[in-house]
Amino acid sequence: MNNSLIIGQYVPGNSLIHRLDPRTKITVIFFFVFIVFFANNVVSYSILTLFAIACIVTSRVPIRFIAKGLTPVWFLIIFTFILHLIVTKEGTVLLEILGFKIYSGGVIQGFAISMRFFLLILVTSLLTLTTTPIEITDAIEEMLHPLKKLKFPVHELALMMSISLRFIPTLMQETEKISKAQASRGVDFKTGPIKERIKAIVPLLIPLFISAFKRAEELAMAMEARGYQGGEGRTKLRELKIEKRDMLIFVLFVFVIAGLFYFRSW
Amino acid sequence: MSRKLIEFRDVSFRYGEEQPWVLRNCSFEIYEGEWVAIIGHNGSGKSTIAKLINGLLFPQKGEILIDGQQVNEETIWDIRKEVGMVFQNPDNQFVGTTVQDDVAFGMENRGTPREEMVTRIEETLSAVGMEDYRFTEPHRLSGGQKQRVAIASVLAISPKVLILDEATAMLDPKGRTEIMRTVSNVQNKEDLSLITITHDLQEVVQADRVIVMNKGEIWDRATPREIFSKKDSLREIGLDVPFVAILADELKETGINLTKEPLNHEELLEDLWILHSQT
Numbered sequence: 001m002n003n004s005l006i007i008g009q010y011v012p013g014n015s016l017i018h019r020l021d022p023r024t025k026i027t028v029i030f031f032f033v034f035i036v037f038f039a040n041n042v043v044s045y046s047i048l049t050l051f052a053i054a055c056i057v058t059s060r061v062p063i064r065f066i067a068k069g070l071t072p073v074w075f076l077i078i079f080t081f082i083l084h085l086i087v088t089k090e091g092t093v094l095l096e097i098l099g100f101k102i103y104s105g106g107v108i109q110g111f112a113i114s115m116r117f118f119l120l121i122l123v124t125s126l127l128t129l130t131t132t133p134i135e136i137t138d139a140i141e142e143m144l145h146p147l148k149k150l151k152f153p154v155h156e157l158a159l160m161m162s163i164s165l166r167f168i169p170t171l172m173q174e175t176e177k178i179s180k181a182q183a184s185r186g187v188d189f190k191t192g193p194i195k196e197r198i199k200a201i202v203p204l205l206i207p208l209f210i211s212a213f214k215r216a217e218e219l220a221m222a223m224e225a226r227g228y229q230g231g232e233g234r235t236k237l238r239e240l241k242i243e244k245r246d247m248l249i250f251v252l253f254v255f256v257i258a259g260l261f262y263f264r265s266w
Numbered sequence: 267m268s269r270k271l272i273e274f275r276d277v278s279f280r281y282g283e284e285q286p287w288v289l290r291n292c293s294f295e296i297y298e299g300e301w302v303a304i305i306g307h308n309g310s311g312k313s314t315i316a317k318l319i320n321g322l323l324f325p326q327k328g329e330i331l332i333d334g335q336q337v338n339e340e341t342i343w344d345i346r347k348e349v350g351m352v353f354q355n356p357d358n359q360f361v362g363t364t365v366q367d368d369v370a371f372g373m374e375n376r377g378t379p380r381e382e383m384v385t386r387i388e389e390t391l392s393a394v395g396m397e398d399y400r401f402t403e404p405h406r407l408s409g410g411q412k413q414r415v416a417i418a419s420v421l422a423i424s425p426k427v428l429i430l431d432e433a434t435a436m437l438d439p440k441g442r443t444e445i446m447r448t449v450s451n452v453q454n455k456e457d458l459s460l461i462t463i464t465h466d467l468q469e470v471v472q473a474d475r476v477i478v479m480n481k482g483e484i485w486d487r488a489t490p491r492e493i494f495s496k497k498d499s500l501r502e503i504g505l506d507v508p509f510v511a512i513l514a515d516e517l518k519e520t521g522i523n524l525t526k527e528p529l530n531h532e533e534l535l536e537d538l539w540i541l542h543s544q545t
Contacts, residue, residue, distance in 0.1 A: 134363050166363045169405035215358045222359035225320050225351045226419070227375040229343065235377050237370035237384075 009069060009125070010132050016245060017059035017130045022139035024246040025127050028253050032123050035260055036116050043263040045115055051256050052122050061129050069125035070118075077114045077121075084110030137161045138238055155231030163219070171212065178207050270331075271426060271459050272296040272319060277328035279314055288314050290482045291328070298426070301453060301460040303470035303490070306479030307504035312463045315479075316431040319461075320349050333426065347376065350420030354432040356412035357404070365391070365407070366400045369419040376423060383422075390418040393455065394448050410441025414448055421452065427459045428452075434469065446472070467493070467500070468508050471529045478503070495527045510534055 017025075032048075039045045056066060090105025127136075141158035148154050179189060182203050189200050272295065279289040289311045296302050306312040317323040318330055321342035330337045332345050350372075353359045362368030369387045378386070391397045394414040404412060413433055420428055430449065434442040450472055453460050462469060470476045476493050478486040480503040486493070493500070497507045497515060514528050522541065528534035 134367075162363055163361065166360070166404065169403065170357055173405060215355075218353065218355055218358035219361070221322060222351075222353055223361060223371075225322060225346065225353075226361075226372040227343065227346045227423070228371075229375065233377045234374050235380060235383070236374060237367060237380065237387075239380060 009065065009128050011061050011065050011129050013060055013130065015058055015060045015130070017055060017126070019245065020130075020249060021240055021242050021246045022131050022135040023143055023240060024242070024249055025131060026136070026139055026143065028249060029123055029127050031253070031257070033120055035257055036119055038260060038264055039116070040112070041263070041265045044260050045112070047256060047259050047263065048119055049115075051253075052119055052126075055123065055126055059126060059130050061126070065129060066122070066125065069129065070121055073117070073121050077117045080117060081110040081114040084113055133165050134162055134238070137165065138240055142240055155234070159231075167215070170215075171208070174211060175204065175208055179204050268298040268300075270295050271298050271300075271333055272461075273331040274315075274318075275329050275331070277318065277325045277330060279311075279318060279323065279325045279327075288482050289318075289325070292482075292484055293328075294477060294484060294487065296427070296459055296461065298459055299457055300475065301462070301473045303473035303476045304461060304463045304479060305465065305467065305470055305476060305493075305505065306485075307465055310479040310503075311482040312465075312479045313431055316351060316429045316461070316463055319427070319429060320351050321345050347423060348426045349429065350423060350425035350427070351429045351431060352413065352416045352420060352433040354435050356409045356416065356436065359416055360404045360412055363403060364400070365396065365402050365404075365415050368404070368415055369422050372419050372423045386422045390421045391415075393421060393452055394418045408441060409437045410444045413437065413441070413445050417445075417448060417452065421456070424456075425458070427461065429461045429463065431463045432465070433462075434464070434466070442469075465505065467505055467511075478505075490529060491527050494529060 032051075036048060039048055085102060085106045086100065088106035088109045089101070089103055091103045091108070094102045094104050094107065096102070131139075137158050140161075141154055144152070144154045144157070183189065187200050187203055189197065189204075191197075192200075274292050274294050277289060277292045278287055280287045292311075292315070304312045304315060314323065318325055318337070319332065321337050324338065333348055335341050335345065337345055360368050361371045366387050369390060370383050373383045373386060387400070388397065391400060394417050396411065396414050396418060399407065399411065399415075404415075407415070416433070417428070417430075428449075430445075434445050437445065446469060449460065449462070452458065460473075462473065464470065470490050470493065473490055476486075476488055476490055477484060478488075478493065478500075485503060486496070494508075494511050497511055500507055510528050510531055510533075514524055514534060518524060522538075524534070524537045525540070526533075526537070528537060
């Protein structure tokens with residue numbers, strides 16, 4: 001039961017990637033997603049792939065966790081490959097199956113596009129694999145800080161996110177309890193036609209919602225009793241700090257970008 | 267006697283114009299460093315008292331003074347620095363994603379500098395015996411452990427008063443004894459007034475004074491021992507009399523003269539041994 005309660009896919013560790021400031025990771029990944037679309041030849045793709053592999057190796061996250069993160073998107077990657085194979089009509093004809101002509105351009109195009117996909121998923125899943133949800137929340141709060149001037153409720157948003165994260169396991173435990181309680185009263189969640197099964201969820205959801213609202217009310221009262229009065233004048237225990245290693249990664253990443261733009265064909 | 271810390275002057279409260287009074291003309295004082303238990307059955311107004319002290323509710327009549335300061339809209343934030351509260355449900359007052367984040371929450375609200383927070387977290391967590399759980403998430407803790415964290419997070423802001431509003435009601439017997447032990451430890455070490463609100467007579471034993479509430483009025487105020495001797499009237503207002511008290515009563519009926527009203531099994535046993543050695 002405890003296994004299923006781990007939120008997200010965070011794999012605990014103490015590698016360089018784990019210890020990086022979450023803001024560094026988010027920024028690098030943001031730009032990586034951007035520059036992936038500028039790669040257009042073997043060398044530029046190799047640079048990006050090398051960078052991604054280097055990140056994975058330094059993160060020391062076991063390959064099976066990364067593979068797990070990729071499972072839902074394999075289909076998409078293969079689908080794009082096949083689509084490009086069929087649609088693109090450039091270069092020489094390589095072979096002909098059932099009247100379909102496979103062009104060499106299609107193979108290259110398909111390979112390139114699925115490679116982009118693959119790299120995107122790989123790098124973004126590395127973020128969630130090496131960063132706790134709360135670190136990501138903190139990073140988002142810090143990065144959205146300038147929006148405060150526009151009266152955007154940055155602190156409130158971050159607090160809401162962290163409270164949701166804190167209550168996900170609690171509500172999951174409660175769901176399990178309620179479903180057992182209802183099952184003991186004869187509600188059948190597992191068999192029968194789909195329509196019946198959806199109906200069976202109602203006696204699960206209603207108690208869950210009622211108790212969630214009650215929790216919210218009590219939590220609000222407890223927070224007020226502990227002196228919560230909004231983001232004004234608040235200090236923070238969890239502090240984000242840009243360290244030498246973050247600068248190092250930035251510099252390295254700038255080299256990657258420079259290399260990419262130097263070697264890509266214009 | 268030391269300084270008055272909390273003073274209720276003829277306080278009455280109801281939730282709405284048409285609603286019945288939940289509290290009627292309550293007056294009492296609580297002194298510095300004192301442990302006062304407020305006891306009463308459901309709906310006797312005991313939890314309302316806690317919320318009034320903390321400024322979560324305001325009285326319609328009368329006034330409440332905390333350390334000489336009247337509780338009103340302007341003073342509540344100062345008063346909440348002096349009054350810490352632990353509620354009934356262990357889950358619904360845990361704000362942080364980990365133990366140390368939760369302890370920090372109250373200090374963050376008050377703008378405590380980070381270095382001070384770190385040392386306070388260490389101090390308060392070891393005061394409640396939870397120092398090994400700093401980075402643990404709430405769903406991996408038992409109810410009793412969560413309540414101990416809640417006590418630590420209140421202690422972190424160094425209040426003058428700690429109110430436990432039925433803080434043990436949702437715990438198992440083991441969690442209950444854990445909390446009561448933690449509380450009396452903490453009260454011995456720090457200069458803290460303690461108000462425990464409960465419907466369980468067993469939990470008033472360690473208190474200095476007891477205030478018994480019934481139907482929104484103060485029904486009695488006395489020492490735990492005096493309260494224990496009024497079994498019949500306690501039963502009338504819907505409180506469960508502990509087993510030791512009933513046993514003591516029946517022993518008296520059979521002609522065994524106990525020297526005092528026993529508060530727990532040890533006291534009764536000691537009394538019986540004394541009696542045994544005399545005969």
